[in-house]
Each structure stands twice: as structure tokens, then as C-alpha cells.
Amino acid sequence: MTLGPSDRTTLKDSAKFVADFIQHSMNLAIFKRGVCTDKKFLPVDYNGGRVMALRSRKIKPYFSIAMGNLQRWLVQRKVSKVSLLFHSSEVSKETIERWDFNIEPLYENDQNCTSNKLLVKIRSEIHEVLREINALDEILPGIEQSGLFNVFIHLNGSAEFHDIIALNEYQAGYHDYLEVKNAETMDLKGISTGVHKVSVQIYYKANENVGPRRSQTGLFLVTFR
Numbered sequence: 001m002t003l004g005p006s007d008r009t010t011l012k013d014s015a016k017f018v019a020d021f022i023q024h025s026m027n028l029a030i031f032k033r034g035v036c037t038d039k040k041f042l043p044v045d046y047n048g049g050r051v052m053a054l055r056s057r058k059i060k061p062y063f064s065i066a067m068g069n070l071q072r073w074l075v076q077r078k079v080s081k082v083s084l085l086f087h088s089s090e091v092s093k094e095t096i097e098r099w100d101f102n103i104e105p106l107y108e109n110d111q112n113c114t115s116n117k118l119l120v121k122i123r124s125e126i127h128e129v130l131r132e133i134n135a136l137d138e139i140l141p142g143i144e145q146s147g148l149f150n151v152f153i154h155l156n157g158s159a160e161f162h163d164i165i166a167l168n169e170y171q172a173g174y175h176d177y178l179e180v181k182n183a184e185t186m187d188l189k190g191i192s193t194g195v196h197k198v199s200v201q202i203y204y205k206a207n208e209n210v211g212p213r214r215s216q217t218g219l220f221l222v223t224f225r
Contacts, residue, residue, distance in 0.1 A: 007119070008114040008115060008116050009114060009115045009116075009117060009119075009122075009193050009194055009195055010112075010113075010114050010195075011075055011107070011111060011112075011113050011114075011195055012075055013193075013195075014074075014115070014193040014194070014195035014196050015071045015072075015074035015075045015196070016071055017122060017191075017193050017196075018070075018071075018074055018103065018191075018193065018196050018198055019067045019070045019071040019074065020046070020067075021126055021129075021191060021198065022067070022070065022082050022101045022198070023063060023067045024046045024047070024051050024053070024130070025099075025101070025129060025130065025133060025200070026063075026084045026099070026151065027041075027051065027052060027053045027054055027063075028051055028052055028130060028133050028134065029084060029099055029133055029136075030054065030084070030149055031052040031054075032133060032134060032136060032137045033086065033097070033136075033137065033140070033143055034137070034142070034143065035086055035143065035148070035149055036054065036056075036149075040054055040055060040056050040059075041053060041054055041055060042055045047123055047126050047127060047130070048123060048127075049127075049130075051130065062151075063151070066151045066153065069153065070082060070153055073153070073155065074103070074196065075111075077105055077109065077156075078155050078156055079103055079153060079154065079155060079156065080102070080103060080154050080155070080156045081100055081101065081102050081103060081153075081154040082100075082101045082103070082151065082152070082153050082154070083098055083099065083100050083101070083151070083152040083153075083154065083178065084098065084099040084101075084149060084150075084151055084152075085097075085098050085149060085150045085151075085152060085177065085178065086098070086143060086148070086149050087148040087149065087150065087177070088148070089148065093177045094177065094181075095177050095178060095179065095180050096143055096180065096204075096205055097140075097143060097180060097202065097203065097204045097205070098178065098179075098180050098183075098202070098203040098204075099200065099201070099202050099203075100200070100201045100202075100203070101198055101199075101200055102198065102199045102200075102201065103196055103197070103198055104196065104197040104198075104199075105195070105196055106192070106194065106195055106196060106197055107195055113195060114195070115193060115194025115195045116194070117192070117193060117194035122191065122192075122193055125189070125190070125191040125192065126191055128189050129188055129189050129190070129191060129200060132188045132189055133188070136202075139186075140186075140202070140204055141204065141205065141206065152178065180203040180204065180205065181205075182205065183203040183204060183205065183206075184203070184204055184205070184206035185201060185202070185203055186201070186202040186204070187199070187200070187201055187202075188200040188201070188202065
């Protein structure tokens, strides 16, 4: 983002803020939860610091398509939630953990809406969420390094047929596997751009350690200027 500290955030600016925040939060969650091996990640610049991001040639296009659609649908007010699903195996597709990024528009149906919320405040809220995610591997039970995850975008009633077709290109077959059985819930901090509000919830299996924890050091550094 190139916004100055006193610039106003437009609807399109906010959609990009939210899509970037969700993408980097999901990347960090996948990394910290040990779903994929460390060698599939590399540090990238985001929000004034360095965060871990998937570098797989197979996975990066998947994220690009999903987040490109998300940004467009946010502008069109068609998205209610984005879910990150961790699965136990490709055979069962059982979801053992789900991260929900709940999206609430803070404006009426006005494509020209803006917010004067300071950029430094938005970045600070993003920073706090990333810090929480970074610490969660010491709180949540360990999960298997299966490499199996899925991103599920929830469209609302204003979505059109071609939107649903676009979604099915990369998330077909997982509609019946959204729920985490016997789940506990954890709320993280959220962010607000003044145009959109995003809250974060995690659904996880609390009473069963599905896999070993892994030791990680020096994984996430962030500084503000």
C-alpha cells in the first residue's frame, strides 16, 4: 500500500488490505502449525516486517487465484468469510482445524465509501494478530505434518452463478468437510480498515494431540518504522 498517514482508505484499498492480511495470516498459520515442511517457505516483506510465505510452484498459483477472487468479491460485497482448513488425510478429508476470517462491511451499499482511519493504526492491528498467530504453536495441540489444507471462500446471497463456478475450480469437494468435530473455539484479535472489519476464530480439537509439536526458532520477525 502506498497510502500516506493522512490519506483516506477507499473500498478498493480496503479490499486489498483485507485480502493481503488474510493471505499472510494463512501462510503464517500453515507454517506455525507445521502442516508443511519448512523448506516450502521463504521470508517475505509484509506490513513493515518479514513473514513466512509458501513458495511452492503448485501452491502459489492456488493462493493467487483465491486471493484475486477474494479482493474482487470484497469490492462487490459478496464475501462473508474465508476459512483455512487443515485436513488429517487426503482419503478421509476430515477437517482437524479451521481458521475463520469473518468479514463485516462497515459501510452501506456505496462504492465510493472511504475511511480516514490512520494507516499506522491499521498496520498496528495487523501486527498484533500476526504476533498472536506466531505464539499459537505453544497453545494449540500439535497436528500432523500432512501438507493437506484448503482455502474456502464463503459467498453471501448476492453472489452470482459465475462466482460459484469460479469457486468450484479450486475448492470443489470440500463443502461437506467444513466442520471440526467436537471442536473448541479460540478468538484472536481482529483488524478494521474503517471500511471492512475482520475477526478471527480458530476451531480445533482440544482433547486429542493429533501429531507431535515441532521446535521452531527465529521464524517471524516484524519491525515498524
